[in-house]
Amino acid sequence: MPSVAFYTLGCKVNFYxxxxxxxxFKNEGYEQVDFESTADVYLINTxxxxxxxxxxxxxxxxxxxxxxxxxxxAVTGCYAQTSPAxxxxxxxxxxxxxxxxxxxxxxxxxxxHADRKPVNAVRNIMKTREFEELDVPDxxxxxxxxxxxxxxxxxxxxxCIIPWSRGLSRSRDPKSVIEQxxxxxxxxxxxxxxxxxxxxGYGDDMENYRLTDLLWDLxxxxxxxxxxxxxxxxxxxxxxxxxxxxxxxxxxxHLHIPLQAGENSVLKRMRRKYTTEEFAAKLKRIREAMxxxxxxxxxxxGFPGETEEMFEQGYRFMEEVGFSEMHVFPYxxxxxxxxxxxxxxxxxxxxxxxxxxxxxxxxxxxxxYSEQHVGAVLDIIPERDYKGAPGTGLVMxxxxxxxxxxxxxxxxxxxxxxxxxxxxxxxxESRGQLIRVxxxxxxxxxxxxxxxxx
Numbered sequence: 001m002p003s004v005a006f007y008t009l010g011c012k013v014n015f016y017x018x019x020x021x022x023x024x025f026k027n028e029g030y031e032q033v034d035f036e037s038t039a040d041v042y043l044i045n046t047x048x049x050x051x052x053x054x055x056x057x058x059x060x061x062x063x064x065x066x067x068x069x070x071x072x073x074a075v076t077g078c079y080a081q082t083s084p085a086x087x088x089x090x091x092x093x094x095x096x097x098x099x100x101x102x103x104x105x106x107x108x109x110x111x112x113h114a115d116r117k118p119v120n121a122v123r124n125i126m127k128t129r130e131f132e133e134l135d136v137p138d139x140x141x142x143x144x145x146x147x148x149x150x151x152x153x154x155x156x157x158x159x160c161i162i163p164w165s166r167g168l169s170r171s172r173d174p175k176s177v178i179e180q181x182x183x184x185x186x187x188x189x190x191x192x193x194x195x196x197x198x199x200x201g202y203g204d205d206m207e208n209y210r211l212t213d214l215l216w217d218l219x220x221x222x223x224x225x226x227x228x229x230x231x232x233x234x235x236x237x238x239x240x241x242x243x244x245x246x247x248x249x250x251x252x253x254h255l256h257i258p259l260q261a262g263e264n265s266v267l268k269r270m271r272r273k274y275t276t277e278e279f280a281a282k283l284k285r286i287r288e289a290m291x292x293x294x295x296x297x298x299x300x301x302g303f304p305g306e307t308e309e310m311f312e313q314g315y316r317f318m319e320e321v322g323f324s325e326m327h328v329f330p331y332x333x334x335x336x337x338x339x340x341x342x343x344x345x346x347x348x349x350x351x352x353x354x355x356x357x358x359x360x361x362x363x364x365x366x367x368x369y370s371e372q373h374v375g376a377v378l379d380i381i382p383e384r385d386y387k388g389a390p391g392t393g394l395v396m397x398x399x400x401x402x403x404x405x406x407x408x409x410x411x412x413x414x415x416x417x418x419x420x421x422x423x424x425x426x427x428x429e430s431r432g433q434l435i436r437v438x439x440x441x442x443x444x445x446x447x448x449x450x451x452x453x454x
Contacts, residue, residue: 001030002029002041003037003038003039003040004032004033004039004041004043005032005033005034005035005037005039006018006021006035006045007035007042007064009044009046009053009056009077010077011047012230013197014077014078016136016195017076017077017102018043020102020135020136020148021043021045021076021102021105021134023137024103024105025041025106028106035064036067038068039071040072041071041074041109042072043074043105044057044075045076046060046076046087047077047078047079048077048079048083048334049078049162049334051333052332053078054079054083057075057077058090061073061087061090061092064092065090065091065092072094073092073094073095074095074096074097074108075095076097076098076102077098077099078161078162080099081098081125082164082165084098084122094116094118094119095112095119095121096119096121098125099151099166100128100167101121101132103134125164126164126168128152128167128168128170129205131150131170131172133172134148135183143190143191143381143382143383144192144193144228144383145184145187145191145193146192146193147177147184147192147194148195148196149171149172149195149196149202150169150172150196150201151170151196152166152168152169152170153166153169153198153201154168154198155198155271156271157271157272158269158271158337158339159270159334159337159339160334160337161336168205169197171204174213174214177217177218178221181218181224185223186223188415190223190225190226190381190415191225191227191228191252191381192218192226193230194230198233199229199232200229200231200233200236200237201233201236202214210240211229211236212240212244215251216244218250219244219251225250226250226252226400227248227250227252228400229252229255231256231257231258232255232256233258233273233274234257234259234278234282234283235273235278237257237282237285237286242289243289245293251290252401252402253290254293254324254402255294255295256296256298257282257297258297258298259297259298259299260300261300262315262316263306263311263313263314263317264276269339270300270303279321280321283295292372292401293401294402295323295324296324296326297326297327298326298329299318299358300331301328301329301351302330302346303331303339304342304343304344305342305343305344306331306346311354315358315361318358318361319365322369323362324365325362325369326361326362326365328358328359329355330351330352330354367427370430371425373422373430374422374423374424374425374430375422377419377421377422378399378400378401378403378432379400379418379419379438380397380398380399380405380417380432381397381415381416381417382395382397382413382416383396383397384396384414385411393408394406394407395411395414397418404430405430405431405432406432407420407431408434409434413437416437416438417437418437419434419438420435421433
């Protein structure tokens, strides 16, 4: 049996794509082995969101070549798409394929096995208008399934290279999405996470069909209990989206809405499509439509031209609107983007100091959000034994509003819907007490509308 090993860098979409590529290899009789083992094929799925991502990708490629010089070394992903010649110049690389045509990987591998001639299969991504259908019928996590519905981005933020590595926004056919969702539910998944490069842009390339239409169609899928959106822009939360959040019993009370900066002049230089006032107004409407919703966000610290005053203003804004968690990143130059050429680059030490301030704020807000739920009864779907260690007598899972909850139980609870009373709040995890396990007939009755008070 031929073997293949994978290494994935970067975002959740990359991990989804790797899973999809593994399905192609599995269907051809390949066995998957650890990346540190000897394999017949090594596939590295690269990231290019920062210059550091490029460097790490090159290191991993060279590690694979050293591991087995006779193996086929295949490289895909964003760095492969933007810099194929750079990767082809690394001795030992056999195939570079970018972020499209992944369904052809096996035929290229067979061709390389036959003649050992390197192949550069990268095409101009900007000319691609069709969504690449790559299904993932099964995931290592048995409770949440990821479903990729969209590819590419039309925003061209000044700090971001992604439109050049992923192309313009393309949406998956709605019938295909619904069919895949039904298959995942039939495989035992109760929660589906909709993902993409710019998930909220779903439908931008369609006539009279948007993300909200897809959400209502998914709402009708029998047996699907939770629908979670991986990320959505504030500018894409309109009246129709507010209505879905308010009326659908399957929508999770958790939205990840990237802010990136809390000061308007910085947002304008980033080429973001909202002001802080508009962002705050959207959050207010969401919270009215979906009480108790968890709103998480991304923040870039030290963007070119960000003064201390601008940072402090942003800090106050984030503190005022409140998030259940913030993912904080220091601004990192990405060669080829407008921001990398901007003047007034912020000193690294200053950036790091600001990052730590915002992480402290995030942890404080996380705890405040968690504390609101002490005494509440939430529905948790355990994903695994606590910290991945069987025999601890504890399991861990997420509520629909993305609280990570640990409670007493064994692996027989994994994947089942458990009603749990929250007894103790924490920054990264809360503790709870199992009240009961809902059987199949009880699933349709739990909803998410409000936490029940014990």
